Amino acid sequence: MRTNLSSQIVLYQVPKKYYQPDSALEISGISRFEKIHTHITNSASESSIVVAREIADLIRQRQAENRTCTLCFTSGRSPIEVFKELVRLHNEENLSFQNVIVFNLFEYYPLNVNYAQSCFNQIKTNLLDKIDILPENIHSIDPTLNQSEISQFCANYELKIKECGGIDYQILGVGGAGNVGFNEPGSQASSQTRLILLDTNSREEAVHFFGSLNEVPAGAITMGINTILKAKRIALLAFGEHKANIIKAIVEGQMTDQYPASFLQMHTNTTVFLDIHSASALTRISCPWLVTSCEWSDKLIRRAIVWLCQKTGKPILKLTNKDYNENGLSELVALYGSAYNVNIKIFNDLQHTITGWPGGKPNVDDSNRPERANPYPKRVIVFSPHPDDDVISMGGTLKRLVDQGHEVHVCYETSGNIAVGDDEIIRFIAFIKGFTDMFDPGNKAIIAKYDEIRKFLLEEKSKNDIDTFDVRMLKGLLRRGEAKAACRFMGVRSKNVHFLNLPFYETGTIKKGDLGRPDVDIVKAVIEEVKPHQIYVAGDLADPHGTHKVCLDAVLAAVDEVKDDAWMQDCRIWMYRGAWMEWEIDHIEMAVPLSPEELRAKRNAILKHQSQMEGAPFMGGDERLFWQRSEDRNKATADLYCQLGLAAYEAIEAFVQYIPIR
Helix, strand or coil, X not given: CCCCHHHHCCCCCCCHHHHCXXXXXXXXXXXXXXXXXXEEECCHHHHHHHHHHHHHHHHHHHHHCCCCEEEEECCCCCCHHHHHHHHHHHHHCCCCCCCEEEEECEEEECCCCCCCCCHHHHHHHHCHHHCCCCHXXXXXXXXXXXXXXXXXXXXXXXXXXXXXXXCCEEEECCCCCCCECCECCCCCCCCCCEEEECCHHHHHHHHHHHCCHHHCCCEEEEXXXXXXXXXXXXXXXXXXXXXXXXXXXXXXXXXXXXXHHHHXXXXXXXXXXXXXXXXXXXXXXXXXXXXXXXXXXXXXXXXXXXXXXXXXXXXXXXXXXXXXXXXXXXXXXXXXXXXXXXXXXXXXXHHCCXXXXXXXXXXXXXCCCCCCCCCCCXXXXXXXXXXXXXXXXXXXXXXXXHHCCCEEEXXXXXXXXXXXXXXXXXXXXXXXXXXXXXXXXXXXXXXXXXXXXXXXXXXHCCCCCCCCHHHHHHHHHHXXXXXXXXXXXXXXXXXXXXXXXXXXXXXXXXXXXXXXXXXXXXXXXXXHHHCCCEEEEECCCXXXXXXXXXXXXXXXXXXXXXXXXXXXXXXXXXXXXXXXCCCCCCCCCEEEEECHHHHHHHHHHHHCCHHHCCCCCCCCCCCCCHHHHHHHHHHHHHHHHHHCCCCCCCEEEEEEEECCCC
């Protein structure tokens, strides 16, 4: 069973010479916009293994010299694979940590020292508890101090680092605001360990660990920029496409306190470790024609032309030979003979992505359409990670498929119960209690259950408590009812609405389980039962909570196991994106336009999910409601098509085809 196929999705195959060239001369050429050394691999795991090996080699070198090795670790998702590899090296290759001294980079403040979400506890759970490090060699920031004690503690922490000979190897992550540790925008290069007040971006990023914004501590104690820059070796880890833009800013941009990580440009022994996704905005990956001779694929040509249109402010068909020659694209003119020939090719390519028939238009020539005319009608499965992603991400397309006569099934992969506030359930059970009082006043079981749940939510539940099984089931039931209402509004038949409740999600906590055999089997059973001609699946890898990625992996793992079945040869898989971001236009393979009326219908379907409106948990760092994000995203895609000289639509939903990996 292959459970991490989403990590192998590359929207266009990046030639290795762009990110791992053969010679130092080539590296110098393609990386000339980069002011910090970068190491790019195909996956986070590959980069993490390189970092772990560097650390292991340093530890062993110091052991041979009978010296200690001082490491500083960050927490969060970035170093998890490094920790896993270090544990493996300890267990399988006898790597000892008895000469290792460890510091942690930062800690939330104020915080109970044993709180599960503390930064130190994350490092302890994932690494320190699994190796043979000596307890006296572990130094952590104390988040329980009185404020009057913090200044002296920070001074002592700096002194302790100095007494250990300084940090030999420093691991960093980078936040969405360009912060390292909790050195927020505005932090100076001279800053040292100190207490800081977290800004809105950092607190919203921490919601993933704490559950709600109200639970995130107001401050943090963090090593300063100056403290970090004193480390002998620094490895900054950044993985996933949601890190791409900030990586470009700190690696290629100007050094500024608005992006504190950019101060790493001053350090002579820093490497930024990236996967191909987090590196995607770097010039050598996103615009390779500016740094080298290109291997021109259709998608790269489209990317270059869209970039040129945006740079010149012209639609495609108005680009000239001069525009190409003055902006590093003379190769294309030479390849195609003239700007006109390239323009026509790309204009037609983009025109052919647009279709009002996402299931294919019957009885027409489909040679220039993104979907086949036949078979008609098609059997369609829409996989939705949460009980609202279907309408948020592709509500207009979903309604088109239904209205055009296809057999549409919607499969909700998780219950979504963790994203329901307690107040919603209190209101929900109050209705049930009122209903019982009206029609069955003697039902003691319902009244007792009402009293039990109400007491738990209002009197007994503390901020760190997991909901009881009954509360989780009620929260799931509430979201199920909203999803059914949205499906009814869209015209999806009740018998075609499936609630899969994948087990990995049902932990009752923010942290979910790993994708397992039971999850894949549930998805596989639905696919084999329906035998669809189309599958729609969320390809939104920038989801800040990770559930979309696991749900995508569940579908791809199931597809992987049935891809050789005869009926599967006639099935196409389309990836949509959700509330977090959209496909770049050069990758879009099917664009479904929406009229103003269709966009309004989509909004009304999203509004059926009342528990996910204002005040819902996990809204992320975007203040807009989900229907607003969705409309803005769809309108922006339509506007871009219009700017390129194509037809003007109210909104467009976009899709990219997934080809099963062999």
